[in-house]
Structure formats: structure tokens, C-alpha cells
Amino acid sequence: MRRSFRGTDEKLGLILGQVTGLRRRLNSLALQHGLLGAFAIVIGIGALVYAGAFLLTPLWFLAAASLGALFLIAGVTSFGRTAWRRRANLVKAAELADERGGLRGRLVTIVQTPLATRRSPLWSYLVEDTLGHRAEFIPSAIESHRISRVIFPFLGSLAFALAVVPLANVVHHKTAAIAPAAGDITVDLNDLQLRPAEPGDEPGAEVQADPSTMRQLEAKLAREGFAPGQGSASGVSNMLNQARKFADRMQQKVRGASVQPPLLTLHLADAGPQPNPVEPGSEPWRHGSNEDSAGQFQRDEPAGNGPLPPPDPTSPNLAPEPAGGENPTASNDLNSGQNQGNPTSDQHSADESASGQRSTGGGAMHGIGADPDSLFGAPTPTKLGAEGFEISIDARPMEDGAKGAGHAYSPPRVHAPLSARQQPDEPIARGDIPPDDRDTIKRVFDR
């Protein structure tokens, strides 16, 4: 009898050893599931965020990074929970073996049966019977995998990261190579056209001028309705700016670079008093000759127009004149963003459009109700086919525009070289009107 008990115990030990082996394998798989799954998520999303730091604009990067963080948390939590649920104790391993091996509860009964019940006359039969099914619950038969299948997503994620990270670097360096550097631009104060900055625009330029010119600029700003120091009144714009700056810092950190994009240096010059567009007796269309360059600037070249002062070489903000300084997006860069959401801007624009006289797009004014005598002006001298081009530019004094520009962000610039046959954006030249036609037209207007 004693010997029989020992025999039963030995058989029971064999069975429990096998179930323990299965349990070990299940727990190993659960651990692998949790770790590999979490790593797969972390690596995959990390690679995406890294690539986004090079390829996306700050706000898009911020959105993508936030989304990635959410997915990261959800994914890691999910994998963790699944791994926790898959962990197995002896009973759970026995249940699984019963189910997969078709043992109909034999193992669970053996594992769970308390000692008191083991005195049942059928206990030894149960142990013997279960041992007879030993081949059906060896760990490899119940769970054939030693390595979790999550290894595949993990490897995929790793491969994706290995592919994406260098690719992002390459793309970024290519973009940086073709991006124009900032430079110096000299513009006449009277040619400056002022308009409110777009919400969220970053300061991309700083304005330099002598004190008197700066005062005139301030006066001009006041006339145009831009109060000095007028910041962004819109909360949304403010938030956008904050978000952009935050995203920018994040991007810099991810890239591992702390170099700020160079600022455009705008030299203001005062070439004389600005003609009053509403002055009685003035001829608006004649003013077009001035307005050819109104609101536009030309690059500060030796053969430039007007007695513009040379840039101050002692200024730390002066940069060597770049080869690609003709960036048409510079007008946006110059907007410091502090005039965003200016409530007076709409009024200002409305005034402009109502008067029809502040439009500086070049060309004569053919406003309604104009004096027929002065309806036609002299043909506009054109610069068709001239080299170089002109763009409109908005600027503000450095005191306003350059504030906080220490971490200024320069949006990606588009380099669009002109073709030989491409004409600059200029008004179409007017031709002479035959005298007969002039009389006819004059009669029509007189009537």
C-alpha cells in the first residue's frame, strides 16, 4: 500500500512537472508578447516622430507627435494588459492543456484537487489515467511556439525605423541644401506696403534703419492703423504661436540641432517724403510711376535705384547677401506676427479698397468718378523683360517685429528661379490712345 502511494506520488510529480513546464512556456510567451509588442510600438512611433521632426512643419509635427503619443500609450497599455492576462499559473496552464489536448478536465482536477479529496478510491486511477495521456500535454504539443508571434511586428517596426530614419535625414539635408539663406534687403520706406500678418506667422526678418527713418516708420504704422506694440489679440493665434514654438523646440531636440534659421535683414531707407495719395490736384495715375515700385522692393545691388544707404557692416544682424535672396516668401517672413488679428486691419483694408487709391499693385487708377480730363495718363514705362523681379513686402519696426525673434522660425522657403522668358508680375503697359478716341471717350464721360 505504501509502495502504491509512492508510485502515485511519482506519477503525480511527472504530471505536475509537465504542467509546470507548460506554465513556464506560457509565461515566457506572455512576457515576450508584452515586451516585444511594447518595443514594436515604441520603435515604430519613435521612427515616425523622428521622421516628422525633419519633414513636417511645426504644427503638423506637433499634431503627429501628439497622435503618436496617444497611440504609444494605448498600444503599450494594450500589450501590457494582454501579457498580464496571458500569464499562467498552474491551474490556468492545466486548463489550457485540458482544452488543447482534449483531456476533459483531467489536469485541472489533478492540479486543483485538495489533499483530502486525494484519498478518494479513484484518485490513483485518475493519476494513472492522466499519465496515460502524457503525450497529449507535453508543452510543445500544447503550445508549439517558443517565441511569441509578436516578434514579427517587432522586426517590422525595427526595419521600418532603420529605413525611415536615414531617409528622413537624407530628405532633410537635400531640402536644407536648396533652401535659400537669409540676406540683406534694402527698401525705401515709402515703398513699404503694410498689411496685417497672417495668424501664426513667425518673425523672419529684422528691420534696421536710422532713428529718423524708424520714427517715420512708426508714424506710417500709426497712419496705417498699426499701433506700436500691438500684439496678437486673438487667443487662438497666441496659442498657435505658442504651439509652434513648442513644436519647434521639440523638433530641434529631436533633430539634435540648435541652429536657428537666419533672419532676413531689412534695411529701411527714407528716399524722401511720401506723396499724399489723397492730396487735391494730384493725379493718381501719374503717381503710378512712383507706384511702380510702391509696395515693392528691389534687391540692394550696385545698380540699384535710389540713394539708399548701404547696410551697416557693424550690425550683428547683417548677413552676407545671399545668392538666393529673391525668395518670394520673404514677405511672409517679415510679418512679425505681432499684428495678427489686428482689429484695425480689416478697417484698413476696407479703407484701401474704398478709396481705390492706396492700391499699389502698379498701374494707373481708373477709379469711378475720376476726372475725365485726367482720365488718361502718359504710358506707363515698363520694365518688361528686365532682369530681377520685384515682390511686395510687409515689414514692421524691429522693436516690434524682432521681439522674440531669438527663436524665430523661418518657414520653408520656396526657391523659384525665373526662366528666361518669364515676365515679372508687373502691370501691363498702357498704350497711347488716339486723339479721336480720346475725344469720344471724353464725350461719353461728359454726358
Added chain:
Amino acid sequence: MSEAALEIPTVADFARTFRRIQAEIHKVIVGHEQAVEELLIALFSSGHVLIEGVPGTGKTTLVKSLGLALNLSFNRIQFTVDLMPADITGTRVILSGDDGRREFAFQRGPVFCHILLGDEINRATPKTQSALLEAMAELQVTVSGTTYPLQPPFFVMATLNPIEMEGTYPLPEAQLDRFLLKVRLHYPNENELVKIISSTTGPEDAGVTPVFEPGAAASQVEALKRLVRSVIAAPAIEAYAARLVRATQPANSKFVADGAQSIHDEMVNRYVAFGSSPRGAQALVLASKVRALLDGRANIAREDIEQVAVSALAHRIMLNYAAHSDGIEAAQVIERVIKSVRGARD
């Protein structure tokens, strides 16, 4: 192997004996394999059986065949409206002795047997029906203050006629709860009917050969019943049976669960007035033990419990009027409960 050697039966002995009894019964009963198996399961689980079937489906024949196969004493009571409890249990009568003296003596009723068939039990009054309660639950009969024990094995099979309900007395829940299983006898299919015709209209009736020796039958049946009790039930399996029973109770169905996986079966809450009693859980485990032995196992599995659940629980739950109006049967509710509990486990 002689059947006399079954005093300490093994699992294999049990399965072999069980199959032999089944085979003998099927010499007379055509079809109804599941009903016969459940009948024997109830017998070896020390329970009683309620057989429901329309007239002519072989209820009485089935019970008689079982008695013959087991070689145990067998009585039949036809329940009628005017049947009295004393007609079942027995009564004290005045007997005259040889010396002319008269004295009261207990005249044993038909309940004193091993296998009792109560035919159309729902035709008797509740008072008469309840006369069986003590006998079924405690294997004893009390008449005029004197208790008379019944000889084991004592196995009651009561039949119910689901039609002709006029003038019947539905069994009270307490009485229903005493039956371990409820077995349904359906109409035979065409092949079975042909076999029935040919086997019952010929010159010779098919005879049932007793499986046990006349004097040893009772003890051998009792030995097999003890073996059934020895089958091991793991705590997890017992918990599964308990959960299944609790899930039939509308008040508890939403709380039957492991941790967060709660079971909330809308069908139970909608159609069940009263769920199964604890006897239902006992019936589940006992009947499962017999099934495990038949499968050559010394342990019960969840599959055993699920296979006997409908027979063990369907007659223990009371459906409400909504169920009757929607045509819902207790068996449907039990099957739904099994799915819910199994889903919560997975």
C-alpha cells in the same frame, strides 16, 4: 467477468454494466437513446426521473424494461383524481388473528419496492402527490406516526402527460425539485416506428435479460452508486456548476462572474420568475459524475456538466407569463445560460 464481482467495481466495470443495461432496454425500446441514458444516469446518481411524453411513446414500457433489466422489484401506480396517499404509502388495517384477536397491522403500499412507476402523476391531487415526497427524499415512509424505511435502491419514475391538461394538478415546485432529471420522450421517427411495429406485432415479444443476479442486484446497484460518488470534481468544475445554477436566478444572474466578467443574461431576467434551487447544482454534479464514468474518467469536466444541464435544470426554473406568451421554453433558457457562462469563462 461475473456481475457478482462488482462489489468493488472499477470505472471500466461501471461503463460495461451501464452499456449492458442500455442494450437490454433497447431490445424493447426502439430509439430514445438519450432518454434511456438519462434514465440510467438518474438511477446511478441516486436520483429520480420525471418522464414527459405524449401517450403511446413507451413511457411505461421503458420503466418496465428497466425493472426487468436490473432484476429489481417494480411497482406501478396509476395516479387518478381519487387516489389517496394511503394508496401509495400503505395503511393500517385490522387483521384477525388465528386466535380471533383483531389488531392493527401496517399494510405496505406500492411504494415499498425498488423501482416505482407513477403513471400520470399530475392527475392526482397535490396531497397524494406529496405522499411521495418523503419517500423520494429520505427513503422512508411515515404512517400513523411510525416510520418505515425503504430498501435501497429506490428509484421513482413519474410520467407526465403534457396534453389533456384538464382536470390535472401541475406538480408543485417542491415536488418537481425532488426529481434529479426530467426526460422527454418524443415521437419516434419513421424508421423507429417501423421497428416498433415489427417488434410488437409479431408472435413473440422481445425479452429483456436481467443484467444482475436476483439476490445481488440491489447491492450491486448500490456499489455502482458508491463508485459514482467517488468520482472527483475539481473545485473549478464545482464552481462552474454553481455559476451555472446561479445564472438561472434572475436576482443573481448579473452578479455571477469572475471579477470583471459579469454575466448578465437578458433572457433570464426577462423570462424566468424563479431560478434553480441548490438541488440543481447537486443534480448537475452527480449526473456529470456518471457521464464521466461512462467516458472512462475519474473526474468530471465542464463538458459533462453542459451535457446534463438541460435535463437537470429545465424543470427547476419557473418561467413567467412573458415566456409563455413568447413561446419560450425552459430548455432554451438553460442553453442560453450555458452560452453566457461559457462565454464569461473564456
